[in-house]
Structures are given as C-alpha cells and as structure tokens.
Amino acid sequence: MRLEFSLMAQPAPRPDDTRTPDEQKKVHRAETKTRTPVEAKREGPTLDAVKADAQVRTYIRSANAQTGAIGYTEHGERHANTSADGARFILKSLGHEARRCEVAAIAGYLHDIGNVVTRQNHGQTGALLARHILTDLGFDLEEIATIMGAIANHEEQEGGMPVSAVSAAVIIADKSDVHRSRVRNPKTTAFDIHDRVNYAVTASEIKVSRKEKLITLDLTVDTETSPIMEYFEIFLPRMMLSRRAAEFLRCSFALVVNNTRLL
Ligand SMILES: [Fe+2]
Ligand SMILES: [Fe+2]
Numbered sequence: 001m002r003l004e005f006s007l008m009a010q011p012a013p014r015p016d017d018t019r020t021p022d023e024q025k026k027v028h029r030a031e032t033k034t035r036t037p038v039e040a041k042r043e044g045p046t047l048d049a050v051k052a053d054a055q056v057r058t059y060i061r062s063a064n065a066q067t068g069a070i071g072y073t074e075h076g077e078r079h080a081n082t083s084a085d086g087a088r089f090i091l092k093s094l095g096h097e098a099r100r101c102e103v104a105a106i107a108g109y110l111h112d113i114g115n116v117v118t119r120q121n122h123g124q125t126g127a128l129l130a131r132h133i134l135t136d137l138g139f140d141l142e143e144i145a146t147i148m149g150a151i152a153n154h155e156e157q158e159g160g161m162p163v164s165a166v167s168a169a170v171i172i173a174d175k176s177d178v179h180r181s182r183v184r185n186p187k188t189t190a191f192d193i194h195d196r197v198n199y200a201v202t203a204s205e206i207k208v209s210r211k212e213k214l215i216t217l218d219l220t221v222d223t224e225t226s227p228i229m230e231y232f233e234i235f236l237p238r239m240m241l242s243r244r245a246a247e248f249l250r251c252s253f254a255l256v257v258n259n260t261r262l263l
Contacts, residue, residue, distance in 0.1 A: 032081070034088040040102035045137050047084060047105045055133050056110070063115035070119065073182040073198055075112050083108035086173025086206050090215065091165060093208035094249060103143050104166045106134075107150035108173050114151070123160060127152035156241040168245035172206065172253075175238040176217045179204050193230055200226035208251075215246045216254040228257060239263060 036046045050056055064076030087108035091101045110133075114126025127148040134144045150167035153160040154174050162168035183199045185191055191199065203220035217239075221228065232239075239255055243263070246253035255263035 032085050034085050034092055034101070034105070036102055036105075037098045039098040043099045044102075044140055044143065046102060047109060049137055050106050050109060050133070053133060053137060055136075056113070059113050059116040059129065063113060067115050067119060068184055071185075071192075072119070073194060074184060075115055079112065079177055079182065080109045082177050083111055083170065083173045086176060087166070087169040089206065090169040090172055090208055090249070094210055094251070096165060100166065103146055104150075104169045107147040107166050108170045110147065111151050111154045111170050111174055121158055123152045123155045123158050156237045160241065162241075162245040162248035165249060168248040171245040172215060172217075172242050175235075175242045176204060176206050178219065178235070193226075193234055196226040197231050197234055200231075213251045214254060215242075215249070215251045216256055217242065218256045219258075221257050223258070228262070231257070 036048065040046060060077055060080055064074065067073075067075040084105040085108075088101045088105035091104045092098075096104075110130045111126065112122065113129050114122035114124065116129070117125040130151055131144055131148055134147060139147075146164055146166050149163045150170045153163050153167050154170050156175075160171065162171055178198055178201045180199050180202055183191075183195045185195045188199070200222045201219055202222055203218075205218045207216040207218055208214070209216075221231065239253075243253040253263065254261055
C-alpha cells in the first residue's frame, strides 16, 4: 500500500527534452553541397535510410541533450548533417567513386553517436553502436568495417588517426564545423573560450581543389568576439589532425581566416 502511494506520488514524467532548441533552429554553416547519387543507391542502403532509423534519431537527439547538459556545443542533427555533407563533398571533389562518398556521408552522420553513452571515448562506443544499427539496416560488412574505423578515429583527444579515405574525410568535415550556431549558452557574458571561439565564427566553408590537391578551411571570424589566438589555443590539435587527414588524401591543408592564409 505504502509502495503504491509512493509510486502514485511521483511527479509526472517530464516531456521529452531531447529536442533541444538548437535542433529546432535550422541554421546551417553553409548550404548543403551534395546529394546521394543514383549509382550509390544501387549498391546498398543510403544516408537517408540511416537518418530515418528510429535508433539513430533517438540516440543523436539524446546525445545532443546529454552533451548540452555537460556544457558542450551542439552535437545534434545539425552537426551530423553538416559533417555528412562535408565528408561526402570532400571525397566527391577528389573524384572518389559514388558509393565510397555515400559511405563517408554515413560515417560523418554517425560519428558522434557515441555521446549517447558518454563523452569519454565516444568514438569507440559510437563505432560499436553503429555496427549494430548498420547490420540491422542490411549494410555490407566491408562498409560497416570502414564506417566503424572512421567513427572510432575521428577524435584528436582519443588518439584518432586517419585510417582510410572515409576516415580522413570525416575528420576534416567534423573539425571544420565551427560556427556561431553551435553555441548553446544563451548568456554571452558567461561564455567560456569554446563558446567564444565558436560564436566568433560567422562563416565556415570547406573548399577542395582537385587540381591543386588542396583542401582549405575558410573561416570568417569576428575578432572582436574572440581574438585569432584563442582559435589556435583550442583548435590547433584539431587543425593538425585535419592536416594529417588531408595528407592521407594526398592533399595539402590550408586554413584561411578572414582572407589570410594562416596554415
Ligand atoms: Fe566527436
Ligand atoms: Fe563531431
């Protein structure tokens, strides 16, 4: 009886709070540049099938809410979409075959899904989660293996290294997603250095020149919000991993800030 009473006295479950406001804002860093080509559809499931999967949708929303709860920038569907598009764009621009470009987009979309478990080692947990999801969706084992390797190796703080063309593309796409729209802290006066640097970036674009073998991250930074030094203070390891990834793709890496090449 007492147990029954205590159960009844519990507050009603809170409404689903995994839909954080930053997911409702449809702010994109740059317009989407790529789409799934017909050739890629013929060879297996596509990014659209992954995006429509109930596990993927729930885990990414929940990962975003959980990273928000510990003070991180946006890690939801916006970041997933931007990374997917960036990874596919990089390989497509370098002339890789359509199916590999699609696999890169899928790895880019899923790369942060491990945050649903915990931030620490989220690359590795994400790879294992993706394995189950992609197996259920009927992906080829070789493709699953490539995607697992790319997810597990995307994070510079977890010892990530480019291990395939797909992995290299995911690294560059992920590390280049720095943008004002990722900041969730509503109080500019309470910004930490990560908020400040992200907020200062008002435009961010990946450019690829197959002819020059050059991958460029082109940023527009409001230097009144954050001096360029702060960008380097927190992003130098990311830029170094991006350079390594570009080298894996037999390209150089350039960082251009406010029309000046800095790296
Ligand atoms: Fe990550
Ligand atoms: Fe990420």
